[in-house]
Amino acid sequence: MNLPLVRNKLLVVGILVSIFMSSCTSKQDVVYFQNAKSFETIVDTDTFKAKLKIGDIVSVYISTLDLAVTRPYNLVRATGERGGDLIDYLIDSEGNIDYPVLGKIKLLGLTIEEAKALFKKKFSEGKLLKDPVVIIRVMNFRITVSGEVRSPGVYPVSGERISILEALGMAGDLTIKGRRDNILVVRDFNGTKTYTRIDLTNKEVFNSPVYYLTQNDYVYVEPNNSAISAASGDLRIGTIISITSFILTTALIFVTRN
Template sequence: MNKLNRIYKSYLILFSIVLSFSSCVTKQEVVYFQNAKDFETMVDTDTFEAKLKIGDIVSIYISTLNPALAQPYNIIMETGAAGEAVNYIIDIDGNIDYPVLGKIKLVGLTTEEAKELFKKKFKEGNLLKDPVVIIRILNYRITVAGAVNSPGVYPIENERVTILEALGMAGDLTIKGKRENVMVIRDQNGTKTVSRIDLTSKEVFNSPVFYLTQNDYVYVEPNNSAVSGASGDSRISTIITITSFLLTTALIFVTRN
C-alpha cells in the first residue's frame, strides 16, 4: 500500500506541474497602467478632431431662414415614398462635387473647418445669408481584431473615440492578449502607418494613436502563453496520456505483487 501511495502522490505532482505550464500568465502581463500613482492627475491637452480623408462619405445639410433658398443644395434622391438625402464621397483628389458650388476640396479638414469653408463660399458668391451648415462623417468606424472577446467592426457616432473605448466595445482583451504591444494600423489618404501602444503604462494617454480616426484597425497580438499554449496543447495531452499509462501499469504491477 505504501508503494501505491507513493505512485499516486508522484502522479499528482507531475499532473500539477503540467497544468501550471499550460496556464502561465503573470500579473505584469495583464494589469493596465501599472506605473500610475494614486490620485495622480493627468490633464488631457489633446484637442483631437477627426480630419476628412479620401474615400470618406459625408452628409451635408444646409439650412436658412428661407427654406426655398437652401433647397438647391439639399438634393433629395427619390427612393420610393420617402426621399433620401444625397451623400458625397471625397474623391482621389480630395474633392466633392457639390451643387452650384462645384468642386470643393475637403480632404485634411475637420468637419468644423469644412463648415466654415462652405459658409465662406456662400458669402463670397452672395448665395446665402447666414446659413447653418451641418456636416457628418457617415463612415466613421473602427475595426478591433485579435485577442479580444468580441472582435468586429464598430461604428462611431460622435466622431471621437479612444483606443480604450474601442477595446471596451470589443469586450476588452482576453487574458491571453498582449497588452504591451497593441497595434494600430491607420490609412491616411493612401499611406498606411503602423503604431504600437503599451496598455500597461500610463504613457498610453500620450500616444498619437490614443484617439482613433475613421477606419483605424486595432490588432491585439496574442501573448507568449497563448502562442505556446496553441502549439503545446498536443504535447500536454501526450504527457497526460503517457503519465496515465505509467500510473495504470504501476498499479497493475503493485496489485500483482
C-alpha cells in the same frame, strides 16, 4: 514500499505543478495603467481632431431662415414613404466632392470644423447665402477590432472621434489571453499606412498619437504566450512535463538506491 506507485504519484504531482506554473498569468500582464498613482491628476492637453480622408462619405446639410433658398444645396433621393434622405458625397481620389451649385470642393485633410468654415466662405464670397448653418457628418466612420477580444468586428462610430479604450469596450474588452502591452493600430491615410503599437499597462497610453482613432483604423490585439502555446498544441507544456518527469524519475532512483 511500493516503488512504482510512489514513482507514479511523484510523476503526476510533477506534471500538475508544471502545467500550473506554465499556465499562470501574472497581475502585471493584465492590469491597465499600472504606473498611475492614487489621486494623480493628468491634464488632457490633447487637441486631436479627425481629418477627412479619400473615400470618406460625408453628409452636408445647409440651413438658413429661408428654407426655400437652401433647397438647391440639400438634394434628396426618394425613399418611398419617408419622402427622401439627403444625398451623401464621396471624397474622390483627388480629395474633392462634387457639390450642387458650388461644384468641386476640396475637403481632403480638413477637420469637420475647417470644412464647415470652407463652405461658409464659399457661400459668402458668392453672395449665395447669408449666415448659413452648415452641418457635416462622416457617414462611414467605422473602426475594426480583431484578435484577442470578446467580440471582434467592425463597429460604426456616431461621433467625430473615439478613443482606443472606447473601441475595445465596444468589442467587449480583451480576453485574458490578450496581450495588453503591445496592441497594434494600423492607420491608412490616403494610401499611406502607419503601424503604431501602444501599451495599455502604462498610463502614457493617453499621450499616444493613436489614443484617439480615426475612421477606418484597424486595432489588433495579439495573443499572449499562454494562448500561443495552447494554439500550437501545448508544445512548451509537453517539454516541461518531459523534463519534470525525467528529473523526478532520476531523483526517485537516486533515493531508492540510497
